[in-house]
Amino acid sequence: MTDDARFEDGREAPLNLGAMDAEDLQVISSLAQDAVFPASEMRWLRAEGRFALLLNRMRWEDAGEARHAPERVQSVLMFSNVQAVASQGVPKGDADTVLSLLSIAFEPTDAPSGHVVLTLAGDGAIRLSVEALEATLKDVTRPYVAPSRKRPTHPD
Structure with a gap:
């Protein structure tokens, strides 16, 4: 005999997404929108060609918000094939500065190469020169109630 499915059996699982083209990256961008992170949680591993951020992202995909307060979750956003990193409006040497991610976009140059642009609140930006687009977004903690x-809301 089989039992009926219960609500608890359909619990939400952590995200683990990849992007290999601009369209896939837009999905990651929408899920990472309004993520916050201290500047100390950015790493460029030059020898490995990787750039990573440890984000506290809003769980936009959370369908259970009617049952609980909005949640955030810590996630790793990683880019591979990174050849260079540049930034604007990101304070150098102040690891305690908290940054807010607004969007992520891919600007092709000489396909498959291009630039990944992470737009930050307050006119900041991080530009990654990549040989080819390869990104992952992976939740690494359990969700927690947003402080x-x-x-977050944005004016129209």
Whole structure:
């Protein structure tokens, strides 16, 4: 005899997504929008060609918000094939500065090469020169209630 499915059996799983083209990257961008992170949680591993961020991202995909307050989760956003990193409006040497990610976009140059542009609140940006687009977004902790207990909003 089989039992009926229960609500608990359909629990949400951590995200583990990859992007190999601009369209896939837009999905990751929408899920990482409004993520916050201290500047100390950015790493460029030049020898390995990887750039990573440890983000506290809003769980935009959370369908259970009617049952609980908005949640965040720590996630690793990693880019491979990175040849160079440049930034604008990101304070150098101040590891405690908290940055807010607004969007991620891919600007092709000489296919498959291009630039990944991470746009930050306050006119900041990080540009990654990549040989080819390869990104991953992976949740690495359990969700927690957002300290503000609200979802971020943006004027129209």
